[in-house]
Amino acid sequence: MEELNIKGQRAKKASYVLSGLSSIDKNKGLKAVADALLLNEKAIIEANKIDVLNAEKNGIKGSLVDRLTLDSKRIKSMAEGIEQIIQLDDPIGEVMWMKKRPNDLEIGKKIVPLGVIGIIYEARPNVTVDAFALCFKTGNAVILRGGKEAINSNLKIIEIIKNALVSADMPSDAVSLIEDTSRETATNMMRLNEYLDVLIPRGGAGLIQAVVNNSTVPVIETGVGNCHIFVDKEANLEMAKDILVNAKTQRPGVCNACESLVVHGDVAKEFLPMACKALREHNVTIVGDNIAKSIVTDIEEASEEDYRTEYLDYKISVKVVNDIDEAINHINKNNTKHSESIITENYTNARRFLNEIDAAAVYVNASTRFTDGFEFGFGAEIGISTQKLHARGPMGLRELTTTKYVIYGNGQVRN
Amino acid sequence: MEELNIKGQRAKKASYVLSGLSSIDKNKGLKAVADALLLNEKAIIEANKIDVLNAEKNGIKGSLVDRLTLDSKRIKSMAEGIEQIIQLDDPIGEVMWMKKRPNDLEIGKKIVPLGVIGIIYEARPNVTVDAFALCFKTGNAVILRGGKEAINSNLKIIEIIKNALVSADMPSDAVSLIEDTSRETATNMMRLNEYLDVLIPRGGAGLIQAVVNNSTVPVIETGVGNCHIFVDKEANLEMAKDILVNAKTQRPGVCNACESLVVHGDVAKEFLPMACKALREHNVTIVGDNIAKSIVTDIEEASEEDYRTEYLDYKISVKVVNDIDEAINHINKNNTKHSESIITENYTNARRFLNEIDAAAVYVNASTRFTDGFEFGFGAEIGISTQKLHARGPMGLRELTTTKYVIYGNGQVRN
Structure with missing residues (x-):
């Protein structure tokens, strides 16, 4: 629990800073990360090689090894993904409606970040970059827990992202990786209600079911399609x-x-x-x-x-x-x-x-x-929700936000 | 589990009928219920007396007994609450946006009912009427599990609502009451994912915490305010x-x-x-x-x-x-x-x-x-959400809905 609590606390603190960043600043941070990924391509491929060799040694099947493998082209595509997210409109701060009540209170519904988003996923290191970028663009901190098969790749990618954020004067706790890939820690993460506002599992039906069954943190169920x-x-x-x-x-x-x-x-x-x-x-x-x-x-x-x-x-x-x-x-x-x-x-x-x-x-x-965020014109996608609460269908940037009511008064009290 | 499964299955089936009802029909059903409550005032007060006597015998404290007690004025106020809900705009069926994609697919985002809503609450029989009316207006079936202190009042009220629905040609399984008020059955209800789309606890901090900790059904947390x-x-x-x-x-x-x-x-x-x-x-x-x-x-x-x-x-x-x-x-x-x-x-x-x-x-x-649905101008309220997912703040009719994407094509396939 110690790693979870420390990283949870730091992410929560960072989320308050992130929620106040301008779109210009957030895009500057994203650009720094995209550039750093390209610049550190060799280091990423080296770290990834360890994961791939381990996977092959452990007899993991070919299609999974393929998903795990990073090469120059895939790293370029991760950086391009960030560039695309930079181009998207930032939903944060929009007031969906504001109205004046009979007592002169002006009540508005404003789009704000969710806060801290937890993502539990499997052995696809591209999710690490993708999930970070979508969460960062929407002013959320993110805590990632990837599969143990990709741990070396993920550690290197997170190190590069954090350094890039620091170089751009952004809080490096905007993203963190749970380094303990044990099942026990994953289960504890599903109960980290103090720090996590939502948990999104990305992976197969088994992973999603485990999260739904064990999580006390609100979950967005994704992806199973019959x-x-x-x-x-x-x-x-x-x-x-x-x-x-x-x-x-x-x-x-x-x-x-x-x-x-x-x-x-x-x-x-x-x-x-x-x-x-x-x-x-x-x-x-x-x-x-x-x-x-x-x-x-x-x-x-x-x-x-x-x-x-x-x-x-x-x-x-x-x-x-x-x-x-x-x-x-x-x-x-x-x-x-x-x-x-x-x-x-x-x-x-x-x-x-x-x-x-x-x-x-x-x-x-x-x-x-x-049925996919790109085909629907959302420009990006964090997954496809098959539940009815909060988000249903492809989830773009808007689905990584919540709302808050802002109320302007001049002394109103209730009778 | 048997009662839960039978009522869950029936509610699911009813929810498909409800989702297709016109606003005119739903209002007709609500009107029939409001009239029946007034007409059966005596029977409700009689049943309620048993609950109140039991509560007093069991030494339940005065403020709780007060909340439990129904008199002519309170029953009138329940019926008036329904009349107010009849007056509200029905959110179901609105297409929030529709756009044409480059491949000529027309994609729209449409407001639809959640499906089956579970409500776990304490000893306030007015919640029984209120929750039914809000769910029915939004085309949802509802499964209610009220506190054992109010069981006689609730049984009578549900009987009256069901009869009124039948007389108005509406599916009586639009509402059901879990008659087994044991804690075990409440816990099983929190895991009724097969039939429940969402669970809303209404009551004190203890009840809400129990639901958050034990539920695998998506929960909307309500009400604790420091x-x-x-x-x-x-x-x-x-x-x-x-x-x-x-x-x-x-x-x-x-x-x-x-x-x-x-x-x-x-x-x-x-x-x-x-x-x-x-x-x-x-x-x-x-x-x-x-x-x-x-x-x-x-x-x-x-x-x-x-x-x-x-x-x-x-x-x-x-x-x-x-x-x-x-x-x-x-x-x-x-x-x-x-x-x-x-x-x-x-x-x-x-x-x-x-x-x-x-x-x-x-x-x-x-x-x-x-901070309340009436003061915010929503005309009704099912609770105040303190979580960030799906709904935040006072929840009116719109918060009891979800969306679905409707897509019109003319033979499109994906490249």
């Missing part, structure tokens, strides 16, 4: 096929990829053969219900569990339904409230799907892959 | 005295009452005698630091604990500071982020206080007692 495409009776089937293939195969390992196809029974005979053929060209494994199996013979049987599974892989489940009511019920029962799309030319069904599906993003005639 | 009045060097001292007396004594048992006075050293000698005299006329006990004690002799010594205490009583702590920096540090260290006020004629200090104090509501030259 997303559906519903092909309605009056769908343009060529469009449906293209959208389905895109949503399933363009990048299957991400949360907004499609995991399940729901097809109206009236078009299943026509649509499933063409859809399955197109999916198979991308080596997608297909499981489905009895009707789907009777139409396309080499579909394997889907279990109830399949319909609840986020494969994050070249695999999809298929369900044939009698009508839009069954489709909506099936999706609301099995989805993770992330992104859902209907393919239809029918006005009433489009409207019903948009209104009745319970999800962060609901689409008509488009791929679910668009 | 509020300060800071009397700056250049204050109008008469105004300061009036505001202080109002904030401390107008209703000391509520969260926006003042608990601590902070005085600039340069005016302490002039202000403290007049302030203490005025407070003593209201029988306020005063504790303070050494400087305060040296100015007003019969002030008792304040401990560090005093400065952290929400008395909710005729008692106040006093701290003398050297400058506004010390005042801001003292307040940020000890407050509960609720409501804070500076009394000053100095422009820069007013601006600094508004910017640098970390609280839901920051005032210049007004009583902290105004």
Whole structure:
């Protein structure tokens, strides 16, 4: 707990300084960090090599080692990410509304930083830079707890960021890294209510569930996506096929990829053969219900569990339904409230799907892959919230803020 | 768990119906409930009598028995509360913004209900009606868990509400009461993530802390207020005295009452005698630091604990500071982020206080007692949030909603 308490206290203190910085100053700090990352590329790659060698020695699988690895190009891309964040409008200080009450009190709702944000993540050192930059731009201090696999990379990156902040006359406690990567310390961090205003887990379903189950600090749950495409009776089937293939195969390992196809029974005979053929060209494994199996013979049987599974892989489940009511019920029962799309030319069904599906993003005639802060035009993203409190869907800078009421009086007392 | 699961499942199902109701229908339902409460006044008072007799038998203290007691006037006031909520604008369905992306996707951010709201509260049966009406107006289902002291009153009220809803063709599962008032069931309710979208505790500090510590459902923390009045060097001292007396004594048992006075050293000698005299006329006990004690002799010594205490009583702590920096540090260290006020004629200090104090509501030259949904013009209030996530300060109808992104496409896929 000692490391957590010391860093928590310092972050809290820094957060008060950060909340008063001008956008000009914050951008100056960010620019110093971007420059320092490029300048210290060699040192970062050296530290990263230790992590990569350890990972390979410990038999960690290739895709994870790839996410962990930093090279010149990736460091350049991290610095470019900061430059992009510099260009974004600073939301802090905006008064959303101000009104005069009958007793002459003037009450305004003002956007202010959250304070201290905790981020628990896995072995992706780019998150270290990215999370710092988004939090700093919005005047928040951040306490990072990355995976032990990336500890050497993270220590070096944090050292560089802190030095750059000092050189730009900014508080270096704007960012800190929890160096003790034990599970116990992570659990203690989830209960650091005295210093943390919010905790954002970034990573797989296991990490997110552990944070939700153990945290007393308010959490923003991110990222698990069991997303559906519903092909309605009056769908343009060529469009449906293209959208389905895109949503399933363009990048299957991400949360907004499609995991399940729901097809109206009236078009299943026509649509499933063409859809399955197109999916198979991308080596997608297909499981489905009895009707789907009777139409396309080499579909394997889907279990109830399949319909609840986020494969994050070249695999999809298929369900044939009698009508839009069954489709909506099936999706609301099995989805993770992330992104859902209907393919239809029918006005009433489009409207019903948009209104009745319970999800962060609901689409008509488009791929679910668009649910992301950049595609939504936010310019940056700290994650995609699948909860309903505070933020829902892609979270940009605005979602890293809260509000405070500012009230101007001239002696008012309450009767 | 069985009661929780059954009621959770039913509430979830009802929430999908509620989210699609028009404002006209919801108001019709509310009107039916308001009428039914008035019509069944006798039955409510009869049921309430059992609770009141039990409370008196169990030696529950007078102020709590008073809160528990319902009479004709209070039932009328509950019905009037519903009529007021009927008059308010329904926030559901508003599209906050919609924009067209370069790829022709039209993306809009729409206000929708949260879904199912859980409320854990104590022995105030008026909360039963109030919470139902606010949730129903915003298209949410609500699961209520009130204190065991009010169980007979609550059962009767819920029966009346459910019957009224059925008579108005509304789903009666829009509201349910957990009849098992054991602590164990309350704890299980805090982990009912499958059905609850948010949990709002309403009551004392102990209840709120228990919910924060045990809940895996997202919580909105409400209500604890260790509020300060800071009397700056250049204050109008008469105004300061009036505001202080109002904030401390107008209703000391509520969260926006003042608990601590902070005085600039340069005016302490002039202000403290007049302030203490005025407070003593209201029988306020005063504790303070050494400087305060040296100015007003019969002030008792304040401990560090005093400065952290929400008395909710005729008692106040006093701290003398050297400058506004010390005042801001003292307040940020000890407050509960609720409501804070500076009394000053100095422009820069007013601006600094508004910017640098970390609280839901920051005032210049007004009583902290105004932090409340009605005074802020929201027309209703479900509580006052002292956390930063989702809602901060008084929560009206808008705070019982979330958003969803609605996206209109014409075949877009991601590159």
